[in-house]
Amino acid sequence: MPVTQNHAKLQPVGHAAIANKEAVDMHRAYATPHKRHLDFALDDQQLASFEENGFIVLPGLLADEIEDIRDACYGLREREDLFEANNLRLDLADDGKPWKIDPFHSLDLRLEALVRNRKICDGLASIYEGREPRLFKDKLIMKPPGGHGNGLHQDYNWWQGFPTSLISVMVAIDPADKENGCTELFPRRENKFLTEPGVFGELQHDQIDTSGHVYVETQPGDVAFFHCFTPHQASQNNSNRWRSQIFLTYNDSGDGEHYQAHYDHYRWYITRWREQEDQDKAFFM
C-alpha cells in the first residue's frame, strides 16, 4: 500500500507571494526596531546546526509542560462533536480512527497557550534574528495503530507562494520510534525548493543526498524544529500504539501574517482532494 495519496494533479494557488527581496528586507527592518532579550534562545552551536542541516532536535524542551498538553490532545479524541464527515479539520484513518486534526489549537485553551510558549517562540525568534514567529499552521497528527505515513517531501511543496521563513515545530506527545512511524529528517543540503514549481508532489529519494538521515525517536516533551525545505518522511504505524505529535508551523513576523490565507488555500485543496461533492456543506468546526 502506498504510504501517501497522490496529489500530483492539484495545482496550488500562490497567496501573498513575496517576490521582491528588497521589499522583504525593508519590511523586516521595520518589523524589528529593537531586539528583545530571549530567555530560551538557541545557543550559537544550536543555531549553527540548524543553519547547516535545516533541523534541530531539542530533547525534553517541553518535558515540564507535556502532561497538560497530552491531556488536551487525548481529550480531542473524545470530542464527538468534531467527528462529522464534512468537518474539514478532521482526517480519518481507514478504520475511522482520527488520523489528524488540522487546525487544532483553538479547540483547547492549553493548546492555544502552547502556540505562545516562550520556549518555542524564543527558539524560533533566535533563528529569525530576534523577530517574533507568527503562527502559520497547526496540526495534530495522531497516527493510530495501522495509520498511514507520509512519503518524502518538503513542506514548502504545500505552501508554495508563502514566505520561505516557514519552520515547523514538532512536539512529541507519545513515545515515537521506528515501529510506530517516527518522523524522519534528512539534512537540508540545498536551501531551495526541489520539486516542480506549481505542482503538488513528493520527492524521489534519488533527488536528495540521503546521508545524515535521522529517525527522530522521541519521548513525550521532546521537540524538533525543521525548515520548510528540509526533506522528511514518516512510515506507517506498524505497532499497536498511537503516535501523536503536534506540528506547529510559524513564519518570521517580518514576513507578515499568513494564517488565514494558508487555511483558505488548505480548504481549497482538501475539498478537491477529498472530492467533496457539496462544497457548501464543508466546514471547519
Ligand SMILES: O=C(O)CCC(=O)C(=O)O
Ligand atoms: O507525521 C510525521 O512524522 C510527518 C508529517 C509530515 O510530514 C507532514 O505533515 O508534512
